[in-house]
Amino acid sequence: MEAVLKAEEGDILGALRNFLSKLLEEGVVDYLLVPVEMSHGRTLTQTLVKDPAHLDKANPFSPVMPVSSAVIVSQLTVDKSGKKLGAVLKPCEIRALIELVKLGQASMENLVIIGTDCLGTYEVEDYAKLIDEMEGTAEEKGAQVLAKMRQGIAKPGTEPLPISLRPACKMCNSFTPLLADITLGLFGVKGGIFTSLESELAEKLGLKAKETPGRQEAITKVLDSRTQAREQVFAEFQGKMKTIVDFADCLDTCILCYACSSACPICYCRVCFFRTDTFEPESERYYRWVDREGVLRMPTEILLYHLTRLNHVAVSCCGCGMCESACPRKLPLTTIFQTVGDGVQKALNYVPGRSLEEEIPLATFREVEV
Amino acid sequence: MCSGSIDPVYVLKALLDGADGVLIGGCHLGNCHYQDGNYKAMRRVEVLKNILRQVGIDEERVWLRWIDASEGGLFSETVQQMVVELQAKGPNPMRKPWQVWQETVGYRLPAVESKPKK
Numbered sequence: 001m002e003a004v005l006k007a008e009e010g011d012i013l014g015a016l017r018n019f020l021s022k023l024l025e026e027g028v029v030d031y032l033l034v035p036v037e038m039s040h041g042r043t044l045t046q047t048l049v050k051d052p053a054h055l056d057k058a059n060p061f062s063p064v065m066p067v068s069s070a071v072i073v074s075q076l077t078v079d080k081s082g083k084k085l086g087a088v089l090k091p092c093e094i095r096a097l098i099e100l101v102k103l104g105q106a107s108m109e110n111l112v113i114i115g116t117d118c119l120g121t122y123e124v125e126d127y128a129k130l131i132d133e134m135e136g137t138a139e140e141k142g143a144q145v146l147a148k149m150r151q152g153i154a155k156p157g158t159e160p161l162p163i164s165l166r167p168a169c170k171m172c173n174s175f176t177p178l179l180a181d182i183t184l185g186l187f188g189v190k191g192g193i194f195t196s197l198e199s200e201l202a203e204k205l206g207l208k209a210k211e212t213p214g215r216q217e218a219i220t221k222v223l224d225s226r227t228q229a230r231e232q233v234f235a236e237f238q239g240k241m242k243t244i245v246d247f248a249d250c251l252d253t254c255i256l257c258y259a260c261s262s263a264c265p266i267c268y269c270r271v272c273f274f275r276t277d278t279f280e281p282e283s284e285r286y287y288r289w290v291d292r293e294g295v296l297r298m299p300t301e302i303l304l305y306h307l308t309r310l311n312h313v314a315v316s317c318c319g320c321g322m323c324e325s326a327c328p329r330k331l332p333l334t335t336i337f338q339t340v341g342d343g344v345q346k347a348l349n350y351v352p353g354r355s356l357e358e359e360i361p362l363a364t365f366r367e368v369e370v
Numbered sequence: 371m372c373s374g375s376i377d378p379v380y381v382l383k384a385l386l387d388g389a390d391g392v393l394i395g396g397c398h399l400g401n402c403h404y405q406d407g408n409y410k411a412m413r414r415v416e417v418l419k420n421i422l423r424q425v426g427i428d429e430e431r432v433w434l435r436w437i438d439a440s441e442g443g444l445f446s447e448t449v450q451q452m453v454v455e456l457q458a459k460g461p462n463p464m465r466k467p468w469q470v471w472q473e474t475v476g477y478r479l480p481a482v483e484s485k486p487k488k
Contacts, residue, residue, distance in 0.1 A: 365409030
């Protein structure tokens with residue numbers, strides 16, 4: 001059933017917090033995982049909340065994403081504790097979570113996914129700087145940012161704030177939740193929050209059915225603009241990749257810090273073998289190589305690391321771009337993983353995060369293969 | 371080692387260390403001791419080749435062939451055929467990795483203006 005959470009005097013965040021409190025009070029969930037603004041308002045953090053009183057700074061619509069919460073949901077559900085947990089997630093976090101469930105790294109048991117529309121996110125440091133430069137209390141700043149982002153919906157392709165959206169968000173073509181038990185939306189709704197949930201639950205929460213006729217149109221408009229941006233990024237990358245030199249070119253300042261793999265929600269191995277000594281031979285080997293070649297680039301494993309990560313992640317890459325945001329050198333990892341990932345996913349007719357039933361292609365096979 | 375247990379990292383390591391080709395030999399489809407190991411290998415290699423193609427590495431340097439442990443003749447034929455095809459391709463550019471790195475222009479780094487020498 002579709003309904004609208006009415007915002008009194010335009011207080012969208014107030015309406016949202018009321019709704020989230022109700023979920024806890026009515027026992028729909030016992031715990032909520034929700035992004036909460038810090039008192040200074042410069043960033044937010046994921047919190048696990050039991051007492052609704054702590055929801056007064058909850059802001060899942062805030063345009064920053066310091067971590068992909070899919071990883072936290074994995075932490076909270078992988079051992080199947082069976083707790084009634086509600087997780088407030090952005091669409092890319094839901095997609096990553098679905099992939100993690102299929103990889104056996106998270107569980108949907110008793111989990112209620114509360115998916116929010118995403119208006120795009122900013123780099124953590126850019127956003128903190130912007131907030132510093134704004135006038136008013138942290139609360140006012142947060143509301144002001146949300147108001148500007150909402151106005152921006154009508155002008156896709158433009159920047160609603162004086163800072164630039166993260167590369168992944170600029171080319172994101174899946175910014176409304178695909179699989180969520182409760183959807184909280186901002187697209188195409190005035191003076192409130194669009195919500196979609198089971199009729200029984202809506203009744204319990206005292207919501208009355210109300211349609212949001214402009215929603216699909218608003219989404220399509222943004223989608224068209226994003227798809228165009230996305231295809232342009234793909235075409236540029238594909239045009240550039242002629243030989244291995246061009247690929248090495250994108251990565252030649254990599255410092256092998258492995259921040260991209262730490263930030264990636266799909267890269268789930270407890271111990272990555274690049275952090276073991278598997279590929280760190282005794283020094284004698286390096287001397288033997290250089291004896292043969294005359295010169296050896298150090299460190300040696302940059303290409304191997306990124307190509308291996310591509311092989312492990314590309315099929316399930318859901319385009320959150322956390323890799324690039326975490327990269328101290330700002331290597332174009334979003335472009336690489338999204339473009340290459342898209343190619344692999346199309347070849348296998350697989351869309352990560354689309355469905356729980358659809359098996360991950362590498363974990364299954366057909367008798368007659370392509 | 372079951373072909374289904376081959377992580378692409380080992381194939382990549384060989385290619386990036388300059389091997390002209392990598393042959394992955396597996397048991398024939400339907401003959402897998404573990405039921406579906408070779409089917410999994412097939413998909414994994416498909417993904418690997420797709421990625422190699424997209425990043426400018428010749429995917430034809432990776433061969434996946436079904437050769438039983440008892441098929442010595444087939445193994446020999448396959449290797450001979452592979453050698454012929456790889457010779458036609460010439461050496462793997464990664465044979466000279468330093469050259470590969472040196473040829474990069476330093477993507478996203480500020481451009482250096484070259485001044486004519488006086």
